[in-house]
Amino acid sequence: MLKLHDIFFRKFLVLFVSIFLTLGIIFYFWIRDICIDETRRDLVHNIDILSLQIQKLEEIDNLTKMVKNKIGLRVTIIANNGKVLGESDQIFETMDNHLNRAEVRIAKTEAYGSIIRYSHTLEKELLYVAKKYFINQEPYYIRMARDVEIVNQRFFYLALKIALLFLFFMALAFHIALKISKEVQDETKGILAFLKQLSKENKAMKIESFYSQEFNNITKLLTFISKQLSKKNLKKSKYTAKLKLSNRQKDDIISAISHEFKNPIAVISGYTQTLREEKALSPQMKKKFLAKIASNTDKLTDMIDRLRLSIKLEEGKQALLFSPCKLHTLSQEIIEDLMATYKNRSIEIQAEDITLNVDSTILAIAISNLIENALKYSEDKILVKIDTKGLSVIDKGIGLHAEEINKITDKFYRVSSNSWNNSLGLGLSLVKNILSIHDFSLEITSTENEGSEFKIIYGVKTTP
Template sequence: MFRIYQVFFLWLLGVLCAMGLFLGVFVYFKDIKESEQIAHEKLHTLFEVVDISLLEGSFDTRFLKDLQRRSGVGVVIFDKDNQQIHYSQKNLTEISLNFQDKPQFTPLKLNDQAYLSLTQSTIIDGRNYDIGVFLPYTHKINQGFWIDFLVLFGVFLSLGVCLVLVLKRHIQNELGKIAMYLQKLGKKDFKKSLRPPLVFKEFAEISERIGKLGLWLQKQEKISKKRSKKLHLKYLQSTSIIAALSHEFKNPLAVISGYCEMILNPKAKELDSKNLERFLSKIYAQSQRLNQLLERLNLAVRLDNDLLQLETSSFDLSVLTEEITISLQARYPEKKITLTLKNTPIQADRVLIENVIINLVENALKYSKSKVAISVKKGRFEVCDDGCGIAEGQVGLVTKKFYRLQENYSQNSLGLGLFIVKYILKLHHSELEIKSTLGKGSCFSFKLPSV
């Protein structure tokens, strides 16, 4: 395959050769045309000389031969009235000529000699004559012209070669820059940009497009890195949730399996009804725990995929809060709960808002040291604890799916509680507000419009 400068060189050489050939042919035919014109003028001049000689009566055969010797032009005169022929060269009379009243220039050939003839019928002093003038005609190529042409062609060819070499250097330089930049793009090195060339507009356009390609690739690389980070994060989250599910399901299943083995043991017949009831209660409690974990996971999936629809109704937020608090107090008897409730009728999905309050109150009871304060007034719900609090950099992360502040806390914890709360409140056009001081405690609140 040819390189660009080689193609350009061949093209330039071809153009120069074509121009030289065209110029040579053009000048050749022009030279022939000029030679014919000079011959016509010479013949016409000699015709006038013969015409004047006839008029003066001073011509004879000797005069015509002397004229041919001096000018190289042959002459034939037909005296039509006296039926006489006068000539400077006898064989010229053998040529078949066509005489007319107007001058006729005719190329002829006699004994391998080319002639250009001028023939005309004329009347001189009342007598009719047919006059023929013959000029030996051979077009000679102007050797001086061809020498000048070849020298000039050599100069132009040398200049063309120099131009090609200069262009070759520039082209190789620009192509080298483009190739180097493309290699860097291949290695994902986007630090340096491609400077546009100053000589060739085409290379400037190519450089501009490659520069845009580099910017696009750089943007795609950033997007790819972000996607890779997201995929890695999702992988870590999926690994974490699988581990969490395994851990959360393992304990209840172990308890259920252990009590079932005890009941099914042949010696279980010796168990009294009181112990049997206690074992069954433990199995039921653990099965409920598993059910809650699965329901919470299912709810998170439905919220994340926008598969949940609100079923709104009117109810009092303070009454619902009180019912939930009484239920949870029994599970955490060691924690003190302070309630500040005012009637707050709202229009919302009772089941989902109940899930929100259960999550927030139960989290407060889990992480508090001793007491929890709950207040409901003017459509605003707030729960505060005196726990260890949340670091400022983690406040925005606690509502992420599968995020857990304390990895060692395993009781009903999949890192989905606040994620579910956030989505349910979003469906109700509200948002979760978090205020926390590390070492002092946290407050979680939201507001719903009162009816």
């Protein structure tokens, strides 16, 4: 593949040769005609001058020879009847009648007669010009001739000068065009370097060219393309990061499910195997084992239900039923259910009469999660406080580290440093999603080894 510079050089060379040959042929005939016409006019002018010097017919022959010596032209004086009266290059008495010479015949009817023909007398080609004059009221013809070889020499020198001048201007044009080609090559190199850099880097870049309108438009378009590619690469990076996050979350799901399901399944498997193998177990022991199996089955079911609910809430597929609900009554029912499990614990409720427009079924799940977490991670009394600003669950348990507070509500996030068990990593994430669809928010205040407060802040739409 040739470079732009080489292509330009070859095309310019072909164009130069074509122009030179074409113009050379045209100039050859044109300049030759110019030289012949100029020589013809010189001969006519010399004839006019000679005609003024002729005084006597007896001196004509001497006059022709004198002109020959001075300006090197063949001169012939011819009478009206064709008889030669004077000749510069031969004895005129021995010459033939010239009445039928072509130049003389033409001069009879035209201003002058002219022709290029071979001279048998001088044995060379001559340019003849003849013109009629009157001497003593008698018509005569004065004829002058120039050697065509001399005309050709003049033509050659003139053509050479024009050719050299043409070559000079073509060389100048070539130099200018070569300079322009170099500048264009530099511009294209800059664009090529920009494209190479663009292919390696993902950031938006800028290129400018003020060499010509075309290059300016090209660089503007390349800058625009660079910005568009940068945006696409940014979107691609975000999408890739999102895919990585999604894959990591899937791994977290599998890991969390594997971790959380492992213990209940192991318990169920162990008790089931014992029941199958130990035939001599007492009815009371079998009943106890079956209760354990049922309890762990309920635990698995609860975890699956939480996972399904979390996914439905995130995808907006969970059907909602909003209706007026008294928070005190709802919280009291939740506490009564939890007390059946945590029989030796104390939960105090301080509640104002607050009614909100909510989906009481799923809101109960959120409140239950918060109270159960407080029961799990503290041994003192739990306080549930309801007022016009929000619903708070306050405990004096192990608390959370400051860095963990903003992460604890993330899906599948588990705190291990302080023995937190975020129930498959879904508990507080599920609470956050339930509160979000109610236009509520969750505010967490916690100090390690002192306790925590999880406060549900009412939304504008549901505020009493």
